[in-house]
Amino acid sequence: MPNISTMFTILFFEGMGKMKLYYLLAVLPFIAILGGAAFVNKVEPYVLGIPFFLFWIILWAVLCSVIMFIIYRLDPLNKEDEV
Amino acid sequence: MNTPLIIITVFLFISIALGLLAKRGKDMSMEQWAIGGRGFGGMFVFLLLAGETYSVFTLLGTSGLAFNNGAAAFYLLAFTALGTITSYWILPPIWKYAKENNVVSQSQFFSKKYKSTGLGVFVAIVGVVALIPYITILFKSMGILVEATSYGAIPSHVAIWVGMVALLVYVMVSGIHGSAWTSTVKDFLIFFVILFLGIYLPIHYYGSPTGLFEAVSKIKPHALTLPHKGLSVSWFVSTVAISAFAYFMWPHNAPTIYASKNAKAFRLNAVLLPIYALMVLFVYFVGFTAMVQLPGLKNGDFALLEISMKTFDPWFVGIIGATGLLATLVPGSMMLMSAATMITTNIIEPLKPNVSDKNKALSAKIFVVLLSVLCSFFSMSESNTLATLYLTSFSLITQMAPSLYLSLRKNNGITKYGSGAGMFVGVAIVIYVTFTKTTMAMLFPSLPSVIQDLNIGIIALATNIIIMFTVSFFTKNTQAGEKHNENTQSNMAS
Incomplete structure (x- = not known):
């Protein structure tokens, strides 16, 4: 039986060919927040007067906007007036 | 009537007036009432998407979560930042399909996309069920808000009934145009109030945010990090992951998405919404201030209001109460409208195809009333905190x-x-x-x-x-x- 994992793989890679590489920048915040949580779950050091765990999340919220701005500017889709 | 209540009542009438003004000169077909004739520009789409996110729950529930559980509350900022960037890729194709196929509700999206009436009925029911805890949050908040700002003069169950009637009147007269206009007033108010409280309170009591955090770690050394058990790192990661994954799945987000004029608005929103999410940070500051200042407080959902009443004059408490009221009306009306639209398009239409448009609109409105009454009862009997109810709703829409x-x-x-x-x-x-x-x-x-x-x-x-x-x-x-x-x-x- 062409099993479920094959189906997953097909679904996943089918779209990869056309994908713009700079879209991958958007994966960074996910890695930093979801993957990083276990390593940054501490109070010290305070950065700008804010405990480190909270600072890490704030930092990546700001970087989310920065990264999306870069993607927005690079993507030719946004140069068209309509659509 | 005391000062805060007078201010809250004035704002209630202003928002109903705005609702009436917004609808003038527009024929209120289903398409106009629910999705504004697909003519909203980027600014309105931003305000509505942001407005649905920053409800009264942001004010009371988030500060309550910080007050009760400390660092666990940071999950809101984390998943909002991650969730909103998905707008760039997910919303344009949803919008495009909806536009090309005249979709007006989330359940209709499913029924058309999967060519299945049954699936449409099912999604409509799930959507409505998922909205029940959220609408219950809004009514509960309304009760908390009025009970606190009237300094106990009006008990919360009276406030819930009055608030429910206010919300119903508001939904009936205005539709999405009214919500969009009220949303502009509300976003301005909530932005100002949260920023002011979050900056003023730590400085007033501790000299600076750092002073606040030092005071917190003195009385509760573990409040600023996730604990080893319970709301631990694995709770945080799993909750942030599923919440971000389903960020735009709310049935009441759907009309806003369809209301947009173009797809570019969503890509721009992906840039703006994460940084806008930082507003939540200042709500944390309020919750933490209350944690130190109000050690005797039992229910964290009262934290923001109690600390405000302890610190400010009644007129400013009134402004906070009015903000809370608008932050209930805007998302509340969007939820009730989307529930009504789903019921009409995916349950009434397929089961009784011969019903006239007028009767359809009528039955949608009767349904809205029933749903509101049900949620009012829930909000009086429900003993869970706002944050718990919110997580239940989110698990359902996910x-x-x-x-x-x-x-x-x-x-x-x-x-x-x-x-x-x-x-x-x-x-x-x-x-x-x-x-x-x-x-x-x-x-x-x-x-x-x-x-x-x-x-x-x-x-x-x-x-x-x-x-x-x-x-x-x-x-x-x-x-x-x-x-x-x-x-x-x-x-x-x-």
Whole structure:
């Protein structure tokens, strides 16, 4: 039986060919927040007067906007007036 | 009547007036009432999407969560930042399909995309059920708000009934145009109030935010990090992951998405919304201030209001109360309207196709009233905190995400049976877990706490996805057969 994992793989890679590489920048915040949580779950050091765990999340919220701005500017889709 | 109540009442009348003004000169067809004739520019789309996110829950529930559980509250900022960037890729294709196929509600999106009336009925029911805890949050907040700002003169159950009637009047007269206009007033107010409270309170009591955090770690050394057990790192990661994954699945987000004039608005929103999410930071500051200043407070949901009343003059408490009221009306009206639209398009229309438009609108409105009354009763009997109810709602809507996302692909391998079966099991698990208060620790007593602390929504979502793929695999041929039959029939007809 062409099993479920094959189906997953097909679904996943089918779209990869056309994908713009700079879209991958958007994966960074996910890695930093979801993957990083276990390593940054501490109070010290305070950065700008804010405990480190909270600072890490704030930092990546700001970087989310920065990264999306870069993607927005690079993507030719946004140069068209309509659509 | 005291000063805060007078101010709140004035704002209530202003928002109803705005609702009436916004609708002037527009014929109120379903398409106008629900999705503004698909003519909203980027600014309105931003305000409405942001406005649905920053409800009265942001004010009371988030500060309450910080007050009760400290660092666990940071999950809101984390998932909002991550969730909003998905707007760039997910919303344009949803919008495009909705526009090309005249979709006006989320359940209709499913019924058209999967060509299944049954799936539409099911999604409409799930959507409405998922909105019940959220609308209950709004009514509960309204009760808390008025009870606190009237300094106890008006008990919360009276406030809930009055608030419910206010919300109903507001929904009936205005529609999405009214919500958009009130949203501008509300966003300005909530922005100002949160920023002011979050900056003023720490400085007033501790000299600076750093002073605040030092005071917090003195009385509760572990409040600023996640604990080893319970709301631990694995709870945080799993909750942030599923919440970000399903960020735009709220049934009341759907009308806003369809209301947009173009797709560019969503890509721009992906840039703006994460940084806008930082507003929540200042709500944390308020919750933490209350943690130190109000050690005797039992219910964290009162934290923001109690600390404000302790610190400010009644007139400013009134402004905070008015902000809370608008932050109830805007999302509340969007939720009730989307529930009504789903019921009309996917339950009434397919079951009774001959009903006139006028009767359809009428039955949608009767339904809105019934739903509100139900939620009012829940909000009076429900003993959970606002934050718990919010998580339940979120777990329910999350179940729609997998088959919606996969349906955006050119060749969707998911069948209507797979989609329906997956969602059904996912929703059943969430409801079972909510009512029986089952935890992962009860299901897997011998596993390490890394697994036990996982948000139970993960189990529901994983089961949903597995069933969706499995059933789709086995029903692929059935569905293809049906299509083949349709084709032959239409060939014969022509």
